[in-house]
Amino acid sequence: MRFCPRLSFVSRKTIVSATPIAPISQQFRPLRIGNVEIGFPVVQAALSGYSDWPMRMLARRHGASYALCEVMLDHFLVNLKDRKRTSHFLHLSGEDHPVGGQLMGAEPEQFSAGAMKLVEAGFDVIDINFGCPVRKVLGRCRGGFHLSQPIVALEIVRRTRDSVPPNVPVTVKMRRGIDDTNESRDRFFEILDGAFAAGVAAITVHGRTVEQRYIGPSRWEFLREVKQHVGEKTILGSGDLFTPADCLRMIRETGIDGVTVARGAIGNPWIFSQTRSLAETGELPAPATIYEQRAVILEHYQLAESLYGLDKVGPQMRKFGIKYAVLHPQYEEVREDFAKARTFDDWNGVLMRWYAKEGPGVYSDGRAHKAQGSLECG
Numbered sequence: 001m002r003f004c005p006r007l008s009f010v011s012r013k014t015i016v017s018a019t020p021i022a023p024i025s026q027q028f029r030p031l032r033i034g035n036v037e038i039g040f041p042v043v044q045a046a047l048s049g050y051s052d053w054p055m056r057m058l059a060r061r062h063g064a065s066y067a068l069c070e071v072m073l074d075h076f077l078v079n080l081k082d083r084k085r086t087s088h089f090l091h092l093s094g095e096d097h098p099v100g101g102q103l104m105g106a107e108p109e110q111f112s113a114g115a116m117k118l119v120e121a122g123f124d125v126i127d128i129n130f131g132c133p134v135r136k137v138l139g140r141c142r143g144g145f146h147l148s149q150p151i152v153a154l155e156i157v158r159r160t161r162d163s164v165p166p167n168v169p170v171t172v173k174m175r176r177g178i179d180d181t182n183e184s185r186d187r188f189f190e191i192l193d194g195a196f197a198a199g200v201a202a203i204t205v206h207g208r209t210v211e212q213r214y215i216g217p218s219r220w221e222f223l224r225e226v227k228q229h230v231g232e233k234t235i236l237g238s239g240d241l242f243t244p245a246d247c248l249r250m251i252r253e254t255g256i257d258g259v260t261v262a263r264g265a266i267g268n269p270w271i272f273s274q275t276r277s278l279a280e281t282g283e284l285p286a287p288a289t290i291y292e293q294r295a296v297i298l299e300h301y302q303l304a305e306s307l308y309g310l311d312k313v314g315p316q317m318r319k320f321g322i323k324y325a326v327l328h329p330q331y332e333e334v335r336e337d338f339a340k341a342r343t344f345d346d347w348n349g350v351l352m353r354w355y356a357k358e359g360p361g362v363y364s365d366g367r368a369h370k371a372q373g374s375l376e377c378g
Ligand SMILES: Cc1cc2nc3c(=O)[nH]c(=O)nc-3n(C[C@H](O)[C@H](O)[C@H](O)COP(=O)(O)O)c2cc1C
Pocket: 045, 046, 047, 048, 049, 050, 069, 070, 071, 102, 129, 131, 173, 206, 218, 238, 239, 240, 241, 242, 261, 262, 263, 264, 372, 375, 376, 377, 378
């Protein structure tokens, strides 16, 4: 069964499936990562520059059962002092659990120390990044570079697993290889199998190669192959999840245990509640109205201000405003207005101009995010 991924706003409840869908419990197994119970298997991905505490809080308040923090360098963590300028990276709160902290680096020894910093800060799961395709990162032998060197990659996994307390699961994020060669594929499976043998609790696979960056689609057939290969072990999928229907379709088509929503959740925390509703009822709730959007944008602003302070909140929020604009029927104009906002007054002006009158919103179909693709870290 397929859902229409690009529904336009029709009514409060839009029926997208003619055939009734079996109850959620029968279709989507609750996700578990090691001993950490997650629940509904649609979670917030790690997003450098985005998945900070305010974004994670909104994702959770809209139903994301698990969220990952943006990636951090191992030596950054090791040298991190309790300074105001950087303390926001490790900021967690009671509502923000279970939460994954993600590490990236070059040297196996440094990973253990970095991982312990994350454990001390209160992260429930430690995730290792073997996916980042950014040129500078690869040049420093970090991120996706490790997919070309299984021996070092597995040494990193083993050392991290050994240093982290046994009750804290360690997981890995990988792309499907460096490139499309057979050699790259063999290395992918060597790292995958070796990492599970070393005790990792789950592996997230982004179905693009490092060389591919964000050009072309994520290969979902590869995810199915990976899941068949590992059997009962836990695999999460990533790549091209822009609508609730995409999230459910990836699980159904590949048999994986859960999905991590990345670009599709920036400026759209409703993707989590809408996906739950779609799974439970077969119906997609109407898109967030203008007032609902305004309330969430303000909530986001307040959370960000409480974390970053008055001076830094503006630039931090501008990039989110641009993404929230996608859900507004006058996307282009609203986007442009958010892009110019610098101060709180500018920001307020945008809300007054575009969000002062109630009306229907629109669904995001991912178009605005697909253009993004050069600086991303997984
Ligand atoms: C802005 C941005 C930042 C990202 N940062 C991270 C990161 O810190 N760690 C990570 O594992 N993946 C990161 N990724 C990769 C995403 O988690 C995800 O795997 C990828 O975007 C594919 O999913 P999508 O096509 O649904 O966006 C990032 C992606 C983007 C767009």
